[in-house]
Amino acid sequence: MNSHHDNRPMCVQPDSGLVLTTDPKPRLRWTVELHDRFVDAVTQLGGPDKATPKTIMRVMGVKGLTLYHLKSHLQKFRLGKQPHKEFNDHSMKDAVAHTWYAIRMQMEVQRRLHEQLEVQRHLQLRIEAQGKYMQSILERACQTLAGENMAAAGGAAGGYKGVGNHRGVLPHMDGAMKDNFGPTLNFPPFQDLNIYGGDQHLDIQHNVERSSPSLDGHFMSNKRHGPYGGGGGTGKSPLIWSDELRLQDLGMAPSCLGPQDDPFKTGVIQIGPPSIDTTGIGKLESLSDIYDTKPGISNDGIDERKFELSPKPERPSPRRAPFQTERMNP
Amino acid sequence: MAMAIDNAFEVDFCSYSTSTTTTTTADEDPACTWNHWGSPVVDWGSLSSERDEFQDLIESMMDDGTGFELTRLGHDHETSNSVSTDTMVADEETNGEDFKGLRMVHLLMAAAEALMGANKSLARVILVRLKELVSPSDGTNMERLAAYFTEALQSLLEGSGGGHSKHLITNGPQHHRDKHREADMLAAFQLLQDMSPYVKFGHFTANQAILEAVTHDRRIHIVDYDIMEGIQWASLMQALVSRKEGPPTPHLRITALSRGSNGWRSIGTIQETGRRLTTFASSIGQPFSFHQCRLDSDETFRPSALKLVRGEALIINCMLNLPHFSHRPPSSVASFLSGAKTLNPRLVTLVEEEAGPIGDGGFMGRFMDSLHHYSAVFDSLEAGFPMQCRARALVERVILGPQIAGSLTQIYRNRNEEESGRWSEWLDTMGFNPVSISFANHCQAKLLLGLFNDGYRVEELANNRVVLDWKSRRLLSASIWTSPPDSDL
Numbered sequence: 001m002n003s004h005h006d007n008r009p010m011c012v013q014p015d016s017g018l019v020l021t022t023d024p025k026p027r028l029r030w031t032v033e034l035h036d037r038f039v040d041a042v043t044q045l046g047g048p049d050k051a052t053p054k055t056i057m058r059v060m061g062v063k064g065l066t067l068y069h070l071k072s073h074l075q076k077f078r079l080g081k082q083p084h085k086e087f088n089d090h091s092m093k094d095a096v097a098h099t100w101y102a103i104r105m106q107m108e109v110q111r112r113l114h115e116q117l118e119v120q121r122h123l124q125l126r127i128e129a130q131g132k133y134m135q136s137i138l139e140r141a142c143q144t145l146a147g148e149n150m151a152a153a154g155g156a157a158g159g160y161k162g163v164g165n166h167r168g169v170l171p172h173m174d175g176a177m178k179d180n181f182g183p184t185l186n187f188p189p190f191q192d193l194n195i196y197g198g199d200q201h202l203d204i205q206h207n208v209e210r211s212s213p214s215l216d217g218h219f220m221s222n223k224r225h226g227p228y229g230g231g232g233g234t235g236k237s238p239l240i241w242s243d244e245l246r247l248q249d250l251g252m253a254p255s256c257l258g259p260q261d262d263p264f265k266t267g268v269i270q271i272g273p274p275s276i277d278t279t280g281i282g283k284l285e286s287l288s289d290i291y292d293t294k295p296g297i298s299n300d301g302i303d304e305r306k307f308e309l310s311p312k313p314e315r316p317s318p319r320r321a322p323f324q325t326e327r328m329n330p
Numbered sequence: 331m332a333m334a335i336d337n338a339f340e341v342d343f344c345s346y347s348t349s350t351t352t353t354t355t356a357d358e359d360p361a362c363t364w365n366h367w368g369s370p371v372v373d374w375g376s377l378s379s380e381r382d383e384f385q386d387l388i389e390s391m392m393d394d395g396t397g398f399e400l401t402r403l404g405h406d407h408e409t410s411n412s413v414s415t416d417t418m419v420a421d422e423e424t425n426g427e428d429f430k431g432l433r434m435v436h437l438l439m440a441a442a443e444a445l446m447g448a449n450k451s452l453a454r455v456i457l458v459r460l461k462e463l464v465s466p467s468d469g470t471n472m473e474r475l476a477a478y479f480t481e482a483l484q485s486l487l488e489g490s491g492g493g494h495s496k497h498l499i500t501n502g503p504q505h506h507r508d509k510h511r512e513a514d515m516l517a518a519f520q521l522l523q524d525m526s527p528y529v530k531f532g533h534f535t536a537n538q539a540i541l542e543a544v545t546h547d548r549r550i551h552i553v554d555y556d557i558m559e560g561i562q563w564a565s566l567m568q569a570l571v572s573r574k575e576g577p578p579t580p581h582l583r584i585t586a587l588s589r590g591s592n593g594w595r596s597i598g599t600i601q602e603t604g605r606r607l608t609t610f611a612s613s614i615g616q617p618f619s620f621h622q623c624r625l626d627s628d629e630t631f632r633p634s635a636l637k638l639v640r641g642e643a644l645i646i647n648c649m650l651n652l653p654h655f656s657h658r659p660p661s662s663v664a665s666f667l668s669g670a671k672t673l674n675p676r677l678v679t680l681v682e683e684e685a686g687p688i689g690d691g692g693f694m695g696r697f698m699d700s701l702h703h704y705s706a707v708f709d710s711l712e713a714g715f716p717m718q719c720r721a722r723a724l725v726e727r728v729i730l731g732p733q734i735a736g737s738l739t740q741i742y743r744n745r746n747e748e749e750s751g752r753w754s755e756w757l758d759t760m761g762f763n764p765v766s767i768s769f770a771n772h773c774q775a776k777l778l779l780g781l782f783n784d785g786y787r788v789e790e791l792a793n794n795r796v797v798l799d800w801k802s803r804r805l806l807s808a809s810i811w812t813s814p815p816d817s818d819l
Contacts, residue, residue: 112769119773125572126534126565133564133610134520140606141516 018064028069037062038073048078434463434476435701441483442697446745450487457484466731467723471708474726479701482735486742518728519559519653521721525714527782528707528806531798532651532681533562534778535808538771540645541569543677543812546576549642550583553623553675555666556649556658557586560603567607567616582611585621585636587666589629629662631669644675650682650753651806653729660744663753671760671813678762678811682753684797684804693745700737704730706803714783754795754809762811764794772796 010019010029019029030038041059045051053070437460444453457480464477523529544550550570552563563584571579584607588600604620611618623635638644648666650658670678686699707730711722758764772788775796779786787799795809 115770116773116777119770120777122569123534123774123777125568126537127530129565129568129614130523130530130533130561133561133606134523136606136610137559137561138516138520141512145513 013064018062028065030073034062038070038077042074042077048074430463431470431472434460434472437463438476438479438483438701439694439698441480443694445483445486445742446693453483453487457487466727471705471712474723475701475705475708478704478726478731478734479738481731482738485735486738514724514728518725521725522653522729525711525718525721525725527778527786527798528651529561529653530778531775531806532649532808534565535767535771535775535796536647536649536679536681536810537562537566537569538774539679539765539767539810540566540647540677541573542768542771543645543765544576544580544643545573547580547643548577549581549639550645551585551639551642552583552645552647553585553587553636553670554647554649555587555663557584557600557603558653560584560586560607562647562649563607564610567611567614567618571614571616579615579617581617581619583619583621583639583642585623587625587631588622589625625662629659629665631662631666633669633672636673638673643677644673646670646673646675646678648678648680648753650680664756667753667757668760671762674813676812677765678757679808680753680757680811681806681808684752684807686804693741696741696745697738700734700741702803703805704734704737706800706805710783710785710800710805713785752807754807757809757811761814763814764792765810765812766793767796767810 011022012019018034019031021027021029037060038056041056042048042051044059045055051074053067053074056070056074057065057067437456441453441456441460444450444456460476460480464473464480466474466477466481468474519529540550540552554562557563563582567582570582586600586603600622604622608618608620621637625631646667648663650663667678683703685696686702708726711725715722767790772790775788775798779788779798785801789797789799789804791797791807792809794811795807797804797808798806
């Protein structure tokens, strides 16, 4: 029985016993007793489908009960009985079930997507933290080595100015690294993380905007490095792609180092992003997905198209740049 | 060029073989040398002319069971050699690289077998021959890989590492060694992290599981089996500081196990690691304290030596993979894990190298599997960074080379024993319960791999175990465990 109007002031009609609300449009309140009589009448008449308001009214014989009252109540009664009917009606049930299932799947997908975005964000922070820590190790090692070498070599040229000075600073390291790197593997100080050296890059080096590092996780915007921050000297996160990172910079760097020359002869240790293959132009083009960031791309979430939600145990294609919009701006 | 070498090769071996007659055609054909070998059955036709990964070669050989059919020199006149010389000659032009690769593999196998059979002089000869073919810094993956294996076998031959014989791989003159070693190690470590997910995979999977297990704890205590530089904990601290659920910035306590001699692989000491971690923690506002727990000289772990605090969540962290020294004596790991069980830890995180199916191949089987494993590692590094030969060479020399040596040493020592099996299985039989790896954790692993080369995959081998694969080869396994709920204290 529906009693939607419980909180309205009511008054009992003296002659019929009906309870009516006292607002301007009086509505009948279907009390339990009244409803029972209604149900009786309907049953007598052969069920809600057979009974009509007129016949019910006649059978019930309640004064003041209008057809209007009965019509609406009968309708509600019929609908109220409906769920029982649905159990027997398979097509209806299936449709409902399918819809319900679809909605649930949708919600599940949404939830997963959201969770995945969270994971992504966290992953980036964690990689950065690891990188920062690595950096502190390298710095200390640098200082130790530099200190020793200063003492030993009677004060070699100070400063770690990129790799331009590579011959000067760490003669012992030269010795060690000679087999591997030719010129020294530099561990530049915190402020100066240009691993790119060699004359051909010096001018580009200076174009690179540098920001002072801060301990709360902002990184050098040493944008020439691409995602992997260069070689042994940096603890940089692989995930810093800056706005100005140009495709050709990335494409150029490995390719101009690569085919014609041993990269380390020019004093450059470059660890490029893994998907850069210097031999394939096709690859370079695909990099535009990752590295060519347009100003229009904002931090309003990962481009879902790029972020494959795959139920299979596979990772999203590396060409996707899940962290593209989660850049740390210096 | 190749032919000249082969002729020399043949000459070397004639004196060691009782069957000096070349039973095949008279021409000085490389095929003849295979006869002396008792060549395994090789389907030359199946060698693709395209230079595929070295590991495929090994794989196909292992599938044929070729490695185990190798007859010893001097024993057998009858050689089941189904190699047709025609095919040989024809293929040699197109498959020069493959041929050389196979030759090296066969030589390695022969050397290993000779070593097993205590035929030291034979092994020595083979190794000399190998050294002419291989090079640790130039050449293809297989040449470099073979170089490290040769070196490792050489060390085994001489008993202990070092000695009088000329080593292929030098680590520089002695007096410079320490400083450069440290610099090399650092550089190589950094490079390894940048070039591959080996390091981060294990660390991040473990850390995520830890985070999930301690969401509502105020005090966390981690016992780390092999802390090295402590890099795993940087990201954990970051995550703890920024966690949103549960008590904010819980106190983190780390106890690092230290050994009498960390060996040459460590950069600095445990104390330095502690200082670094403390500095880092304070820089991000993480309440932190660091402790050290000494292992006995035989590396037995005594749980009573740990300082425990009531109400803290105890985590046991056991990293046995690259670049941690993978080949700690099994007794040490066993004592650690069984000691850990008595402490009823909230969580046990285990990361180990994954070996392939050995079957009952014994020493040779494990040797081949090791070869297969490291060839996959070499391939993966190359695939990611094809042009960075020098960087890879450094990583190979400083990290992988010693790993290979350690792996072979362990295989050799345990050659007469049963297959040791995985530590994760051991934990299972010890009574630890598996802890499911969450969706977020899986997701993180996949995202991480997405930053690297296509060839890496995550495989979920069990609810509580994920594996990092390179192509079809499983490399690392990370598994999560907990104490059974009703165990007594």
